[in-house]
Amino acid sequence: xxxxxxxxxxxxxxxxxxxxxxxxxxxxxxxxxxxxxxxxxxxxxxxxxxxxxxxxxxxxxxxxxxxxxxxxxxxxxxxxxxxxxxxxxxxxxxxxxxxxxxxxxxxxxxxxxxxxxxxxxxxxxxxxxxxxxxxxxxxxxxxxxxxxxxxxxxxxxxxxxxxxxxxxxxxxxxxxxxxxxxxxxxxxxxxxxxxxxxxxxxxxxxxxxxxxxxxxxxxxx
Numbered sequence: 001x002x003x004x005x006x007x008x009x010x011x012x013x014x015x016x017x018x019x020x021x022x023x024x025x026x027x028x029x030x031x032x033x034x035x036x037x038x039x040x041x042x043x044x045x046x047x048x049x050x051x052x053x054x055x056x057x058x059x060x061x062x063x064x065x066x067x068x069x070x071x072x073x074x075x076x077x078x079x080x081x082x083x084x085x086x087x088x089x090x091x092x093x094x095x096x097x098x099x100x101x102x103x104x105x106x107x108x109x110x111x112x113x114x115x116x117x118x119x120x121x122x123x124x125x126x127x128x129x130x131x132x133x134x135x136x137x138x139x140x141x142x143x144x145x146x147x148x149x150x151x152x153x154x155x156x157x158x159x160x161x162x163x164x165x166x167x168x169x170x171x172x173x174x175x176x177x178x179x180x181x182x183x184x185x186x187x188x189x190x191x192x193x194x195x196x197x198x199x200x201x202x203x204x205x206x207x208x209x210x211x212x213x214x215x216x217x218x219x220x221x
Contacts, residue, residue, distance in 0.1 A: 022092050025074075030081035035090055036074050041172040043093040043195050044068040046077065048086050056089060069194055095172045095193045097135050098123060103218035104144065105189070105202045110215060114154060116141035118163065118176070118218060131169040139163045139178055141187075157187035157204065167193065174198060177205075189216045196220040 026034035033046065046065040047056040059065040059080075068077055079088065097120040104115045120137040140160045157178065165176035175190040188210070191200015196219060203213030 033079050034076040039170045040073050041071045045091050047089050052087050100221045101218040106215040108214050112144040115144050133167040135165045
């Protein structure tokens with residue numbers, strides 16, 4: 001009798017091997033595949049092969065196994081039935097902020113108030129335990145429409161300039177800030193970094209604390 005088999009080997013795409021603690025914990029042939037990871041949020045993809053040595057293949061588009069987005073450190077996916085022996089492997093995709101992002105920010109009534117581009121040009125290691133990266137780059141932001149009393153104060157933070165921030169690898173949380181070096185002023189977007197999307201909230205930092213803000217979203221070009 002033929003049955004599906006699981007290859008208990010994991011491909012982890014990370015810069016520092018110590019970051020990864022990905023383990024397959026459960027496999028039901030033709031039903032479920034479960035793994036755990038040190039990361040509390042992340043993107044994965046599952047591949048299959050007829051032999052342990054490969055070659056490895058992506059799944060067809062009707063499954064979600066080519067890109068699994070998880071906000072937990074324990075992930076379960078459904079696997080297709082196969083009459084022939086099949087081997088699986090799981091890859092964790094390291095959060096990657098590098099590149100250009102089209103972005104937009106909304107007010108508390110969910111009205112679009114600014115749009116523009118963010119560019120992350122460099123990434124350096126800030127801490128290895130926990131794994132945190134420092135990011136730097138540029139921004140070019142403008143009003144989505146005419147300035148109002150509610151959005152007028154944003155003028156201090158719009159236009160072109162530099163940005164900086166941090167990326168927490170285990171939570172996939174990217175926190176940006178501009179202008180760099182200002183201790184009591186700036187715009188602060190932050191949220192979860194997925195392979196091609198960055199979603200969260202923005203606010204402005206003042207000498208009186210954090211003010212305003214709303215939903216924030218960005219998409220990789």
